[in-house]
Amino acid sequence: EAGVAQSPRYKIIEKRQSVAFWCNPISGHATLYWYQQILGQGPKLLIQFQNNGVVDDSQLPKDRFSAERLKGVDSTLKIQPAKLEDSAVYLCASSLFLVGETQYFGPGTRLLVL
Amino acid sequence: GQQVMQIPQYQHVQEGEDFTTYCNSSTTLSNIQWYKQRPGGHPVFLIQLVKSGEVKKQKRLTFQFGEAKKNSSLHITATQTTDVGTYFCAALEGSNYKLTFGKGTLLTVNP
Structure with missing residues (x-):
């Protein structure tokens, strides 16, 4: 079974530029999550999708971050414009359903904002 | 929202020693991962x-969940170099089952 795929693996941009990350969850997984992990901290949930609907986006900085999962499969996370403090690893995870399921994480995209 | 505190933040052990991390x-908590x-x-x-x-x-x-469901621990017996990494506890909260992660405990093992 293929795991969660993410691209790109690394990205370096200057502040005020925009950037997009892509995630393809494990086939058949209904729930998709985007996390932000700052160095030395635990992952922080940004947004959670159930199929193509948003379940929780309470910690998503909506003035600059957006995410979509139009067909209920893959997803993109965008930052526009980026700030220095957005430097982090962006992790995508998926789970079969919603209720207390094991989450499977992708390798992450390491973003550096200069 | 839910907050989980993990201690210690770092732990360095000699290979073969035991290791424990705590989550409070x-x-x-309804459950913990x-x-x-x-x-x-x-x-x-x-x-x-x-x-x-x-x-x-x-x-x-060995993983334990407290009687009051407010704390949890992970204990590793006789650590090996393959145990190196950061161990996170994560609490599920709310009807959406959102995971809130602790800050983690970084374990390093000296061979």
């Missing part, structure tokens, strides 16, 4: 605890 919450993240890697699910007082074992790893 001020509120009752544990993840391991190797340096440069991504979190990997280890276990989920649901019942009060629950104890689960995976080889050298």
Whole structure:
């Protein structure tokens, strides 16, 4: 079974530029999550999708971050414009359903904002 | 929202020594998950605890959920260099089952 795929693996941009990350969850997984992990901290949930609907986006900085999962499969996370403090690893995870399921994480995209 | 505190932040041990990390919450947890993240890697699910007082074992790893469901621990017996990484507890909260991660405990093992 293929795991969660993410691209790109690394990205370096200057502040005020925009950037997009892509995630393809494990086939058949209904729930998709985007996390932000700052160095030395635990992952922080940004947004959670159930199929193509948003379940929780309470910690998503909506003035600059957006995410979509139009067909209920893959997803993109965008930052526009980026700030220095957005430097982090962006992790995508998926789970079969919603209720207390094991989450499977992708390798992450390491973003550096200069 | 839910907050989980993990201690210690760092732990360095000699290979063969035991290791324990603790996770505490001020509120009752419905359940708790544990993840391991190797340096440069991504979190990997280890276990989920649901019942009060629950104890689960995976080889050298022992996981406990407190009687009041406000704390949890992970104990590794006789550490090996392959145990190196950051161990996170994560609490499920709300009807959306959102995971809130602790800050993790970084374990390093001296061979």
